[in-house]
Amino acid sequence: MKPYRPHKLFIESSVADTEVARNVLASLPDIPVEMIDSADDLLTFAKHQAPTLSRAKKYLLLAEQRGKFLKHCPGGKGRLGIQNVCCNYLVINYAANCHMDCSYCYLQSYLNFPYLTIYANHFDLLSELELAFSADRARCFRVGTGELADSLALDPLTHYSVPLVKFFASQPNAVLELKTKTDRVENLLGIEHRGRTVLAWSVNPPSIQSTDEHKTASLRDRLNAAKGCAEAGYPVAFHFDPIVQFPGWETEYRTVVRQIFHLLPANATAWISLGALRMTYALKQVIRRRFPKSLLPFGEFVPGEDGKLRYFKPVRVSIYRQMKEWIRECDPDVPIYLCMEKPDVWVKVFGRSPADEPELEREICRRVW
């Protein structure tokens, strides 16, 4: 995949002297740089320049995270207070937005600040994590950085993953998940991780990757990167999310499942998640406007209880059951979970729904702890 090169770099003065900022500046020596007092300056700029989503991705902002880095994943408690089955996942908001351009990306209608942002005060992040993990040693935390950004897309510039992986290697009760659609794992291969970092890939068949996952690494490159990480001792994980239903989807997804287990050593896969394509009405409009050739908005969607559009429930259940069956053919034991689904769907797919969040968390993590 093509390396990211922003047109311009904005740096908040409070993070100008951080390791992340120094790494980015060293990686982009010929990119114009503007020092700013606050990201708020860019909000004014954004109002006047009317940046489109595409244009805004070409500006990289290094900012200070002034709020909390660590938050609970919002997926469990869906929109309108609808309770999905929750896996107790925590997210680290170390960055916001992504230079890749997946047509279905929810960030397009979720973020209210258009510029690609990296929160460069990673020392504050590590302190916050230390405090959170030490406050509850009885709990095993599962934490990921791939909620508002790809975990590794900008890693060649920031090297953000290095201190994070080293930090988690020293934690007795936490595991980090780096979730990506890239193959940029070069910073990770030589460092001490002690199995506390899981490298995870969102995967889709090549036909979807080529039409709807713009600027991402090909499936082959992602799987090769996964193989390299598994060989370096990292647990790896895969997210079939979003699963797209299209004519012939069964053959293509089954092939991807087989490729994964053919390429990777037995038991290397820590977990697999499944999530069928879903979107808000607002996102559907954005997709149609920004990606007029995409067929994704024309699936057989109905509004769920949370107002989000999803494939009709019998269709979703059928998709999940088949995916589960194909995965089980390759690995009868690998933990599989559904993302953002209600208990009734779990029951139809797995025969039961997890009793509570810790139970599901333990089940997902059983190959890692």
Add this chain to the structure above:
Amino acid sequence: MSFFAEGCFAVVKGPMPPPDFRCLTVVCLDRIDLNDQTFAITPDWFSIEALTAAVRRVGLLCPPRIECVGSERYRVVCGFRRLRAASRLGASNVECLVRSGDPVQLFVEALYDNASSRPLHLLEKANAVWKLTQLFSIAQREVIGEFLPVLGVKPNRFEMNRLLNVAKLPRVLQEAIVLEGVQPEIALGVAGWNHDEQAAYLQATHALRPGFSRQKELFTLLDELRARDGESIVRLLSGSDTGNLDGLLQNLRSRRLPKVSEYERLYQERKARLRLPPEIQFNPPPFFEGEKIQIGFAVRSPAELHALAGRLQQMADRPELAEIFGML
């Protein structure tokens, strides 16, 4: 050199001196070019029937404003509809206020006058924003900050772009908004179709007169089938019974959502086999997204409740009910 030919970046200057209403000029109507629409925001095809009737009865209560553009030649600044009404009534002379000054300031004066004296139609607001930005080259930032609030519109870029898009709609769609009750958002969507498709859609809505929510449903189904299957709107509408909106929507829905439609058909079939008495309401969750069926009833006496309880008990034992629950 004319102001417009220069294509200059206009900045709205301070207000002009207010008009002196004691200095009215009697102007021969023939001397006023009613076709010069430079300062107009109201489409010239808007009805002036009511206004004409009012002018016939009480005359022009408020003098139109005109600008001198040559030797005893004038163009209208504000009062296009009043002057057209007067012309239609055969007036030869009209008392006017003659204004002069920067065209931008004249337009702004007319805009404030219109906006403060009556509620403006969406198309008038759209034309105002189009003229401010495109004809008078006023910066978008200034239009958003100063003029959108005057028009009663939220001052943001989204609203301004929406109005600019409305202003650019072809006349047939603008007329459909005003005369046929087509929702502006739907007209904006229909504008993306070709001319024949627009005509077919307008013909169908003229015949079917859908309300707002069904207009939206009809447009969405047509637009998505067009995008998904590459089928033209003309073709999608051609086989339909244009006297039956429900039938048309059902037909389109079953093409757009075949599995959902089939499931709904199956559900209705099973529900019919339950032979529910009319006093029992039986409602599955919308689109079967949920686990529970709501069953409701109303009774007038304990005896009715006893009787109904027996019917409910019978219903609970029927295999069709189990099948319906199995669909959730």
